[in-house]
Amino acid sequence: MLIIHLGAMGSVVRSSALLRKIKSEDSSSFVIWLTSSSVKSILEGHSAIDRLITLDFEGLLKLKNYFFDRVFVVDKSQEAVGVLGFLKYNELYGFVANPKNGAILPASKESEEIWELGIDNHKKFFVNKKSELQLIFESFGFTYQREDYWIELTSSEIKSSKLRKEAWLKMNHKKIILGINTGCSHIIPYKKLTVEKHLDLIKEISQNFPYLQIVLLGGREDLERNNAIKNSIKDVIQSDNLSGLRDGMISVNACDIVISGDSLGMHLGIAFKKFTIAWFGPTCEQEIDLFDLGVKIKTTLDCAPCWKRSCSQEKMCYDHVELEHFIKAVEKGISFFEPTRDRLLESNI
Structure with a gap:
């Protein structure tokens, strides 16, 4: 077939x-x-x-x-x-x-x-x-029984994820890795928070959960954004934006919790069974299944969803996403994750 x-x-x-x-x-x-x-x-x-x-x-x-x-x-x-x-x-x-x-x-x-x-x-x-x-x-004529994503890493990539996670945790003596996917496709650019909103979010998370190590995730197109965030908050770790898609998958798999807009980073978080905190603005949250392993956060803007590729609104979707909702979602993720902190990264298979 x-x-x-x-x-x-x-x-x-x-x-x-x-x-x-x-x-x-x-x-x-x-x-x-x-x-x-x-x-x-x-x-x-x-x-x-x-x-x-x-x-x-x-x-x-x-x-x-x-x-x-x-x-x-x-x-x-x-x-x-x-x-x-x-x-x-x-x-x-x-x-x-x-x-x-x-x-x-x-x-x-x-x-x-x-x-x-x-x-x-x-x-x-x-x-x-x-x-x-x-x-x-x-x-396609199938009966849907909530079959989840099936993306595989090689044995060497799984090993690299483990080593990367260990190195990230040692850098600032933290306990849990929280990855923030900062970008999205250029097709609908409003599926990502602004640099300023990311800075506010990271500061709030760091103040509430000092034992979390925040890692910036993204591809080549997100390098400038991640550089700007990293230069403003020194304890944040910036993952490699330039080593290609498979390396980015390794970085996502090294995280325990993933925050992302409706983008590749969100789908990889779901695929690798990370606690995924997904925020939605122009797209439809009901179309995404987190498989009981995450939290959805929706913009409060009345015109959402819209799926528009351009927007003339003075206030955008990301301006109407409350930081306190992220904090509550992270807290839920930590409570879910802590009892099984030692589970193997191979759980993505």
Whole structure:
């Protein structure tokens, strides 16, 4: 069978839960995952993926060698559905394109609900109560039983996580690692707090929980932001922003608690079973399942959610997220975590 999911990164991490369902129904199933080159490293070496193929000319040639029992198209994009013209398959789930105008359409009756949410903001924002994972599973004809994410680290990466955590704890003689993912995708830039808001948050956390070691998480695009925060608060540790996605995954796995907007950092926190504190502004909190291992914090702004890529509001989503809610969430995370402080980092598998 073939899974077509090209991006975004956080969404691909979430869709890894499909592998649990597929393998639970047929452990011998041969699974090919088609994705984009920018996302490929997240899934490399996964034990449940038999072939990981990137969307390029060579990748399309490789796909022509197979006949697929089932094809699952996760992305609602012309690139993803355009691949179907190169394939031989029996059953199709997810999305197709209207051959007359290229419009994305549901491939089957099961996919109609998730498709409708993409064109009806009222249903998406206020009526729907299902998580995105449940919607995806049901659109593919699966019964959703809260299968969680399935992202794997190699044995050497797990070892690196342990060593990194030990080094971070020793730096300032702390007890628990709290990672703050400071950035998000450029597509919806309002899913991250401002530098100033991060500074206020870190100061509040440090005053209330002096035994926590705060680590700044993020990618290359977050380097300037993290430098500004680090230069203002010396006891904060800045993780490596320049060593690539897999190294960033190691850093997230070295944390005990993760604070993040609705972004890749949040999804990795969920995947690695960290106590995840996720704040939501322009996006829909009901679409995310923390699997009883975290807290959601919502903006109080009336116009949220909106999913807008640009905004002219004088006061933004992040201006209406209360710091006291973060403090209460961190306290809950600590109370959850402390009885099992010595659990192994391998729990992410």
